[in-house]
Amino acid sequence: MTGAARTKTRDIARAAVRAELAQVAFELFRREGFDKVTLDDLAAAAGVSRSTFLRYFGTKEDAVLGAFEGQDRRVADALRARPAEEDEWTALRHALDTVIERYRVDPAGSLETTRLVRDTPALCARHLEKQYSWRPALSGALAERAGTDGPTLAQSVRAAAALDCLNVALDHWLASDGRLNLVELLDEAFASLAAG
Known part of the structure; x- marks a missing residue:
């Protein structure tokens, strides 16, 4: 596999994880209310660490607004x-x-x-x-x-x-x-x- 193919595969995988985290966050916000949900709640609901969640989204706002990027x-x-x-x-x-x-x-x-x-x-x-x-x-x-x-x-x-x-x-x-x-x-x- 070439470096470019590896990069493309990595980008696709990253986008898929990001989309999944965003969906989990959206469902939690909708159910619990945006202001009541913490970054720790988001990470737990997604089954990842807080630092992993923050690698994909710098803030909980970004988890929703990323759809508009x-x-x-x-x-x-x-x-x-x-x-x-x-x-x-x-x-x-x-x-x-x-x-x-x-x-x-x-x-x-x-x-x-x-x-x-x-x-x-x-x-x-x-x-x-x-x-x-x-x-x-x-x-x-x-x-x-x-x-x-x-x-x-x-x-x-x-x-x-x-x-x-x-x-x-x-x-x-x-x-x-x-x-x-x-x-x-x-x-x-x-x-x-x-x-x-």
Whole structure:
């Protein structure tokens, strides 16, 4: 086996263990409440040591929010891939399909995760903090599409507004207990700003 194959196999195994630990953590948080569960509780439920759990997740928040890792890159890549003639606002809306894809694939699981994040102040704050860091990636992708040296103020505002539209749509979807169509909610949120 080559070094590259060994590394790839190790990465696959690490991702599988990480996913399993995240699932155990999510189930425990859902059952007991996020604030009541300690890192020691998580390690015990997963059948690993605390230090092993911490190797995969630096905090218990990361065990939940790890599901959202890399979304900024995926959205920025999708934004860069949008047709050049498409206006920035429309391109942003379609690029966010990469985020809501998981909601279409697993609506029940996504509803539970979204509810846990929104109903837990520590998770909600950390998630919004992480999402705030997406803005430079999105405004940078808009600047690349426009062929400018860096993002303009307008591009930065559009990136921020797009993320707010996503969050408002998710809040309405969550309030409906997943009955409303998230794609339609996001379309409506974007349209309300475009019409303004």
